Amino acid sequence: MPSDESRHPRAAVTTAGPAPRVPSPESPPDGPVLERLADAVTASDAPQVVFALSRYGRRSVMSGGTAPPPPLARENLRYEIGSATKTFTGLLLARLINSGRLTGGEPAAPLLDRGRPAGPNPVTLAHLITHTSGLPALPAAFFLRGLPAWTTNPYARFPEARVVDAFLRHRPRHRPGTRWRYSNFGVAVLGHALAAATATPWEDLLTDQILSPLGLDGTALRADDSGLDAPGHGRDGVSPVPAFDAGGFQAAGAVRATPHDLLTFLEAHLDPTGMSPHLAPALRAVRRPVLRRGIGHRHVHTIAWFRHPTDGGPMYFHSGATLGHQAFLGFRADTGTALAAVCTRRFRAHDPFLSAAYALLAQE
Structure with missing residues (x-):
């Protein structure tokens, strides 16, 4: 059993990191932030937890957890961000559009199957990133294929070829662009379509266009034997879980990164020109609403983020697991303000982690 000491936040770091060069009011006292x-x-109740906040470039990082501290500082480990990977994919698409290599209106099927006609109502790259493609959350064949590894690594059993084949065989029930349905399947297909359109492997494309320009050298697309990857845990917060293998769903969930890299990524959205001039147009583009849905159009989406209103202005966010x-x-x-929060416990009913993170950013 972990000691009582390990259950409480143990490390606080306040630094001036690679910060947005924006007009900054006097920084708030560190005490209340920490x-x-x-x-x-503490509320997150997970083996390892890190909450990293940047306000006008001043970073405050707090870590803790129910497990003993790992050999490396918690904030220096890489954490799996799951579906929050889609924010990287959305920025990548915006970058390719801004550079003139794509328009976003390209039908995906002809890219993945050369010579195939687009058809009268094709699924486009824009449909895939905005979850309006008509594709389900996962391919129907995924469940049968992944069942033997359902509690360990089901995605690893569905590689790129199966994702593409499932897409090319699928017949949407609704015309693309008419209904919103969150789809890991759709964004996974988008990743393969972007690789096909640019004749560049997905990992190289994301690294060259996004990770390297932002200096994200603490970010990777798969676990390795470096000792930098934080071990995951099941819903009980004790049982170890193998490192996540995204299989053919890389664009939808493969990114793993340190909290500081995640803050750098977010800070670039706050100050596009100062952080990365070449990415600035794309960073501005992913903040623009492209879809409004629900009663009164209360649910607002960009090509990378969910957007909710606050008293002072919009809040952009994405979670993942x-x-x-x-x-x-x-x-x-x-x-x-930017907030990157990570923890090593599988999501469970009434999980406190996401609500604590959302409330923290909303109240900032």
């Missing part, structure tokens, strides 16, 4: 972060860490990790990424331009 206190709110510590409360969120694997079988052993959870993550929350978000930022607010009105307060110059």
Whole structure:
């Protein structure tokens, strides 16, 4: 059993990191910020937890958890961010559009099957990233194929070829662009379509266009034997879970990164020109609404983020989960705030982690 000491936040770091060069009011006292972060860490109730907040470039990081501290500092480990990977994929698509290599209106099927006609109502790259392609959350064949590894690594049993084949065989029930349905399947297909359109492997495309320009050298697309990957845990917070293998769903969930890299990624959205001039147009593009749905159009989406209103302005965010990790990424331009939160416990009913992260950013 972990000691009582290991259950409480143990490390606080406040630094001036690679910060947005924006007009900054006087930084708030560190004490209240760290206190709110510590409360969120404790509330998350997970083996390893890190809440990393940047406000006008001043970083405050709090870590803790129910397990003993790992050999490396928690904030220096890489964490699986699951579906929050889609924010990287959305930015990649925006970058390729801005550079003139794509328009977003390209039908996906002809890219993945040369010579195939697009048809009268094709699924386009824009449909795939905005979850309006008509594709389900996962291919029907995924469940049967992944069942033998359902509690360990089901995605690893569905490689790229199976994802593409399932897409080419699928017949949507609704015309693309008419209904919203969140789809890991659709964004996975988008990743393969982008690779086909650019004749560049997915990993190289994301690295060259996004990771390297932002200096994200603490970010990877798969686990390795470096000792940098934080081990995941099941719903009980004790049972170990193998490192996540995204299989053919890389674009939908493969990214793993340190909290500091995630903050750098978010800070670039707050100050596009100062952080990365070449990516600036794409960083601005992923903040623009492209879809409004629900009663009164209350649900607003960009090609990378969910967007909710606050008293001061919009809040952009995306969460993610694997079988052993959870993550929350978000930022607010009105307060110059970015928040990257990660933990190593599988999501369970009434899980406190995401609600603590969302509330922290909303209240900032």
